[in-house]
Amino acid sequence: MQYKIVGQTVPVVEVELNKGESMYTQSGGMTYQTEGIEMKTNARGGIMKSLGRVFTGESIFMANYIAQKDGAMVAFATTVPGNIMPVDLATIPDGINLQKGAFLCAEDGVEISVTFTKKFSAGLFGGEGFILQKAQGKGMLFLEIDGDPIEKELMPGEVLKVDTGNVVAFEKTVSYEIETVKGLGNIFLGGEGLFLTKLVGPGKVILQSQNFGDFVGRIIPRLPSK
Secondary structure, X not given: OEEEEEOOOOOEEEEEEOOOXXXXXXXXXXXXXXXXXXXXXXXXXXXXXXHHHHOOOOXXXXXXXXXXXXXXXXXXXXXXXXXXXXXXXXXXXXXXXXXXOOEEXXXXXXXXXXXXXXXXXXXXXXXXXXXXXXXXXXXXXXEEEEOOXXXXXXXXXXXXXXXXXXXXEEEOOOEEEEEEOOOHHHHHHOOOOOEEEEEEOOEEEEEEOOOHHHHHHHHHHHOOOO
């Protein structure tokens, strides 16, 4: 499998496959393809895993694109302006946790499943939701980034506090919890949310400069009403 990322505003990853190789994405994720690609839609991983994906904002069914000849190409695009980040899971044996909406597409050797945060409070109040996704296995995984990606390598015990919704992914060794913003003035007048995501190293963290949910929230009040 070979790939290249095309475009900047709403980028596309073009994946060139040899016969028998395949990629999968959630339904509706494919943008264009050449001759020699066969699509099969199924509840990847079984019904129970598929139902779990509903809680992460993904579709129940996954679309699998299988090359019927060498050199067949299929492309997947982001849904909002931003970036596509390739992740080689062979370099992350324990896998990586993803926020809902971060998964774009992956090779067949990559397994996507649901995972629970360590603290229930993180699930109740965190922008990433109580149920996260976990990607593990061997192969390439492509993440959808809102805005620009920021990568941080946290040392043991190093703390990074992030605005809710700007966390894309983090390694299993990174602990994850929610911290309440202190002070009534900061809560009501600070212009930020009530909570910050607290990440504690060691491990790699991937952030995004844009939170599309917040962006939409700022646009809606400006839309004309009847």
